[in-house]
Amino acid sequence: MNKFFVIDFYEIQLNKSKLLFLIILGLIYISILYANNKENRIIKVAYYCVQMKNGGIERVFSIIIKYLSKEKYFSFYLITKKEKQIGEYPLPNNIHRISLANHEINLYKAVEKERIDILIYNYENREIEKLNHLKNTKVIYYNHSSFLYWIYKEHLYNFKDTVYYLYKKCKYVISLIPVENDYLFKKWGINSILMDNPSTFELNSVIPSNLSNQNIIMIGRAYDPIKRYDLGIKAMKEIIKEIPECKMNIVSSASSSLVQLIKDLKLENNVKFTGYQNNIEHYLKNSSLHILSSLSESYPMVLGEVKIFGIPSILCGLDYLSLAKGGTIIIYDDNPLTIANEAIKILNNDEYRIKLGKEARESMKKRTNDLIAKKWVNVLLSVYKGNHKFFNKLSNDNKISEEEANQILNNQLKLLQKRNNRFQLVTLEKFIAYSFS
Secondary structure (H helix, E strand, C coil), X not given: CCHHHCCCCCCCCCCHHHHHHHHHHHHXXXXXXXXXXXXXXXXXXEEEECCCCCCXXXXXXXXXXXXXXXXXXXXXXXXEXXXXXXXXXXXXXXXXXXXXXXXXXXXXXXXXXXXXXXXXXXXXXXXXXXHCCCCCCEEEEECCCCCCHHHHCCCCCCHHHCHXXXXXXXXXXXXXXHHHHHHHHHHCCCCEEECCCCCCCCHHHCCCCCCCCCEEEEECCCCCHHXXXXXXXXXXXXXXXXXXXXXXXXXXXXXXXXXXXXXXCXXXXXXXXXXXXXXXXXXXXXXXXXXXXXXXXXXXXXXXXXXXXXXXXXXXXXXXXXXXXXXXXXXCCCCHHHHHHHHHHHHHCHHHHHHHHHHHHHCCCCCCHHHHHHHHHHHHHHHHXXXXXXXXXXXXXXXXXXXXXXXXXXXXXXXXXXXXXXXXXXXXXXXXXXXXX
């Protein structure tokens, strides 16, 4: 026993007040020991993914796990719907792997059996409702989708009143989009914080592109209609009229419809699919411009990666992204000619292109993997301790103003109305309320 608490009752004549004082000191000492023991306890954290290959969610978590597996506070578990597969993203050796493929156990039971302290859940479905009833496990809901995604995918079964309604009952939600986190979610009664996704590459560990060639890059799932690779390909028809030597690499598995479009436009010598690539560094080092033509994104890792390599980007209306500023040109129509005109300006002007490239790299200095990992440590510790105030303070310090939020949302509504006549009569107020009836 600590000598401070060794009491000689024969030598000290105790009165009631002194006895009470000693009891209180003893209780404080015990509580300190308990608190220290609690902080030193290994916290079990589980990630849930369908698999660990190909997808953006999977790549995000392979990087997060890599950085956090070094932390002394945590023991990490990976729960996947599928068995371990060839070609998975790399994982540390000290992670515990649980597969639900044999259907002998479901996610809910696996979490309870392993006595998981914190579960990080990545999907938007009714399973959230059941997970909210876990007694001994706190759940972080990592929202990887933009609120616009559900509109453009035409999943308008009043999504705000289904999954977003479930989010209102969740204590810990992560958003990747400033206007969503800082403005919309607050209006909808959702408690969330803003996070950045990590990058495959480290800013100070890569040799940036020297931007000396006439190569354009597009990266991602070419087969997904929401990515709209046809806009970039059609723009190339106009670009090569001014810059005949210009080439476009589409880093993706080939899409038969897009291959046919390339043939129809006689662009076989200028546009090519590279096939799926685990490592895209070679293509990034040899590119001078990136085109992101998606209808909707949340936090596109490819945009962060091209910025790290100092490559300018053209974005089709995606002004709401965390990465929207710095080395980017944003256009507000879907005309391939507009894309082509901006691309020609960038590729034909060395000084302008280099300036944009420097701005792109500069914008990534506050988004390093080390900084993101430190924020994740604070998130996990605050969630484990049930410290909601600290969790909420972990959101971005530079929240967007209501005026800026309204401007961004007004821009998106105008684009939506150009793209779909169904939304012609939707007002900004209804758009913000996510009400389209």
